[in-house]
Amino acid sequence: MRKKYNVAIVGATGMVGSEFIKILEERDFPVKSIRLLASERSKGRMLKFRGKNSPVQELGEGSFKDIDIALFSAGAGISKRFAPIAVKSGAIVVDNSSAFRMDPKVPLVVPEVNPEAIKKHKGIIANPNCSTIQMVVVLKPLHDAARIKRIVVSTYQSASGWGKEAVDQMWQETKEAVRLRALGSRLRGNKIKRVLPDQIAFNVIPQIDVFIDNRYTKEEMKMLNETRKIMGDDSIRVTATCVRVPVAVSHAEAVNIETEKKLSPEDAIEILKRAPGVEVIDDISREKYPLPIDAAGKDASFVGRIRQDESVENGLNLWIVSDNLRKGAALNAIQIAELLIK
Numbered sequence: 001m002r003k004k005y006n007v008a009i010v011g012a013t014g015m016v017g018s019e020f021i022k023i024l025e026e027r028d029f030p031v032k033s034i035r036l037l038a039s040e041r042s043k044g045r046m047l048k049f050r051g052k053n054s055p056v057q058e059l060g061e062g063s064f065k066d067i068d069i070a071l072f073s074a075g076a077g078i079s080k081r082f083a084p085i086a087v088k089s090g091a092i093v094v095d096n097s098s099a100f101r102m103d104p105k106v107p108l109v110v111p112e113v114n115p116e117a118i119k120k121h122k123g124i125i126a127n128p129n130c131s132t133i134q135m136v137v138v139l140k141p142l143h144d145a146a147r148i149k150r151i152v153v154s155t156y157q158s159a160s161g162w163g164k165e166a167v168d169q170m171w172q173e174t175k176e177a178v179r180l181r182a183l184g185s186r187l188r189g190n191k192i193k194r195v196l197p198d199q200i201a202f203n204v205i206p207q208i209d210v211f212i213d214n215r216y217t218k219e220e221m222k223m224l225n226e227t228r229k230i231m232g233d234d235s236i237r238v239t240a241t242c243v244r245v246p247v248a249v250s251h252a253e254a255v256n257i258e259t260e261k262k263l264s265p266e267d268a269i270e271i272l273k274r275a276p277g278v279e280v281i282d283d284i285s286r287e288k289y290p291l292p293i294d295a296a297g298k299d300a301s302f303v304g305r306i307r308q309d310e311s312v313e314n315g316l317n318l319w320i321v322s323d324n325l326r327k328g329a330a331l332n333a334i335q336i337a338e339l340l341i342k
């Protein structure tokens, strides 16, 4: 009989938490028992797992007794405090926050890209940032074929990347703007709770996470540092501009790469059609390309608009879209857990 595992979800009531539950069910992960953990606020709420109600418990130091695998998605602060406690209790932690991603002792894993890195884990495995995951799934096979020297990426990130409250903000603002027929101007004097840096309805915001000394945001620097670590190549140059757009689910990215060897768009399409975790949607004669509303709820990193960058010797442009709550978070973490138990 297949071995089964006691699984804990930290942040069970969040948007990624719900995806964890759904994907464990969908993929028939060998779960012996599930422990749903969240803050005191959610204590006692009931969530369904495999048709059975399970109570949400308050996260505490004793939460990890007998747990084999703990999936964390409750922010870096919670991970820093509780992941080491979980490991001490004998669990292996797959952490969705930035807390340990750049720790040289912690593997940062995208199963399609660097599955071998997982072997070096000492109890914690980090799940990369959503924007990084969907990009490297597509770029790794191109890197293997032609060596990527430089990446220039602009993101179009959905509200759910920041969580439920950001989606609520977008929803409330949208209703208010429509009510006032104020689609082309700022909403004023409303009482809508704002968690994003500004109004997101009928707007785009060139800020994700906070600014740091070099005038970039943390999200932009995560894309640089994490890409190098996952691809195992510190020579790749990366520059990112991360933008919030009024989309609920799925991040999109306009990606420009410069390669050492020449790759035609046709070569790239052939390589990507065979790449694990990638789906090519690139039929311009029928005006087909990946869209956030189509990627939502799916597993792949979708790529299209593949074309030559004619401004340089060896360059390509790509458009990459993926469900940020799934491949960008819960699905990637569960694929890591699947590697662990294999």
Ligand code: 3JN
Pocket (backbone or CB within 6 Å): 075, 076, 096, 097, 098, 099, 128, 129, 130, 157, 158, 160, 161, 162, 208, 209, 222
């Ligand atoms: O906003 C997005 O689309 C992605 C946000 C990710 C995020 C938000 C707050 C804290 C992270 C992350 O995964 O890097 C963190 C964090 O863990 O630092």
